[in-house]
Each structure stands twice: as C-alpha cells, then as structure tokens.
Amino acid sequence: MEYYILDEVAGNQDIPYIGELPEELDMINVIMGKPLSLNLPIRLPVKIDDESVVVYPDMMTADIPLFSKKLKNLLDGLGINNINYFPVELFDEASGKVVAHYYLGIINGLIKCLKSGVETSPAGRRIIKNPIIDPTLTDGQMLFRLYERPLLIIIDSYVKEGIERAGLQWVSVIKTEDYISL
Structure with a gap:
C-alpha cells in the first residue's frame, strides 16, 4: 500500500489570508483530533486585497484544515468516516460580507x-x-x-x-x- 500527504498547494498568493481564529478554536486541539464545542457556523475573517484575483481552493491548511464542499462530499463518498465536520463562513474583514463557505475537518485521533x-x-x-x-x-x-x-x-x-x-x-x-x- 502506498501512502501520500494531503495538503493545500503551497505558495499561492491569491488564496485569502485567514485572520485571527476565535478563542474557542484551539489549533492544537484541532490537530490532535480532540472534540470541540463551537458556536456554528464558525466565522473566520479573511483579508482580501483584490476580489477579482482571489482563489478559493478545495483545501486550506495554513492554520486549521478547511475543506470545500466538493472535497467533503468526495471524502464522504469514498467512505471516510473519521472526520468531524463543522461549517465555516469566511468573511471579508473590511466589509463583513461572507465570501465563501467551507468545513473545518477534525480528523479523529x-x-x-x-x-x-x-x-x-x-x-x-x-x-x-x-x-x-x-x-x-x-x-x-x-x-x-x-x-x-x-x-x-x-x-x-x-x-x-x-x-x-x-x-x-x-x-x-x-x-x-x-x-x-x-
């Protein structure tokens, strides 16, 4: 059996920068797969300089693992059942407008x-x-x-x-x- 590392493509400057995470979203607990109690949807601020060039990838992992609906549905369809998903709204820091929807994927253990x-x-x-x-x-x-x-x-x-x-x-x-x- 061969194994691979799943990640976002590094170095894409057009992906929005995610701002400060909410206090209740502890990065270490997310990575360790510990259960979380969160207000839903999770709202994460993003900094957008030029909306015309922003890319919303199917996976973002800079701080916490965010999966697009397409990736989540694919993993569900493949029978992956060890991920707890939480809906996430990315919103523009400047305008407060929701610009994208993702899922925080917490992989158990x-x-x-x-x-x-x-x-x-x-x-x-x-x-x-x-x-x-x-x-x-x-x-x-x-x-x-x-x-x-x-x-x-x-x-x-x-x-x-x-x-x-x-x-x-x-x-x-x-x-x-x-x-x-x-």
Missing part, C-alpha cells in the same frame, strides 16, 4: 504507524525524512493524522485516486517517501 523515517538531529530535534508507513498499524484507516508529525494528513492510494479523478483545485498529494520535515 493520531495513528502511530511509521516503520522508518524518524531521525534525530544533532540538536536533539526529531526529523521526519522519507517516512515509510507500516499498513498493519493504520487500523485500516484511509485518511488519518500521523502521530509522529500531527500536522500531516495521510491518505492511502484509494483516496489519492479519488482526489485525482475529482479534479480538485489547489490540492497537493505527495508520496510520504518524498517528505522531509524542516
């Missing part, structure tokens, strides 16, 4: 499943380099967060193929073996 690829730097910092996932340790999950690097969302080849067929915008899928943490 972390899976410790690396066969190899964890190193320690001379300074004692853990580095993930060309990780290899042991499929016998994934509990059959097709999408999960990696215990050894919780910011990473891992998908299997079945989910990757579904994403490629769907023609999603600004979504990145790279082999786990090609990943090196900084």
Whole structure:
C-alpha cells in the first residue's frame, strides 16, 4: 500500500489570508483530533486585497484544515468516516460580507504507524525524512493524522485516486517517501 500527504498547494498568493481564529478554536486541539464545542457556523475573517484575483481552493491548511464542499462530499463518498465536520463562513474583514463557505475537518485521533523515517538531529530535534508507513498499524484507516508529525494528513492510494479523478483545485498529494520535515 502506498501512502501520500494531503495538503493545500503551497505558495499561492491569491488564496485569502485567514485572520485571527476565535478563542474557542484551539489549533492544537484541532490537530490532535480532540472534540470541540463551537458556536456554528464558525466565522473566520479573511483579508482580501483584490476580489477579482482571489482563489478559493478545495483545501486550506495554513492554520486549521478547511475543506470545500466538493472535497467533503468526495471524502464522504469514498467512505471516510473519521472526520468531524463543522461549517465555516469566511468573511471579508473590511466589509463583513461572507465570501465563501467551507468545513473545518477534525480528523479523529493520531495513528502511530511509521516503520522508518524518524531521525534525530544533532540538536536533539526529531526529523521526519522519507517516512515509510507500516499498513498493519493504520487500523485500516484511509485518511488519518500521523502521530509522529500531527500536522500531516495521510491518505492511502484509494483516496489519492479519488482526489485525482475529482479534479480538485489547489490540492497537493505527495508520496510520504518524498517528505522531509524542516
């Protein structure tokens, strides 16, 4: 089984910048997959300089994982059932106008499943380099967060193929073996 990292495409300057997160939306709890109690919909401010060039990708992960309706529906259709979704309204900081709708995707738990690829730097910092996932340790999950690097969302080849067929915008899928943490 091959595994991949699911992420947004980095470096797109036309994606709106998400402002300050609400207090009750703790980034660490989101990444760790802990249950949250939130007022819905979650309203997140975005800074928009020029509306004519703004791109709303199918996935944004700069602060918290936001999924478009198209991506959410795709993952639901593929049988991914370990994500809790919360509706999100992105609103323009300047005008207060809602400019896009997304879903915050909280992936339940972390899976410790690396066969190899964890190193320690001379300074004692853990580095993930060309990780290899042991499929016998994934509990059959097709999408999960990696215990050894919780910011990473891992998908299997079945989910990757579904994403490629769907023609999603600004979504990145790279082999786990090609990943090196900084």
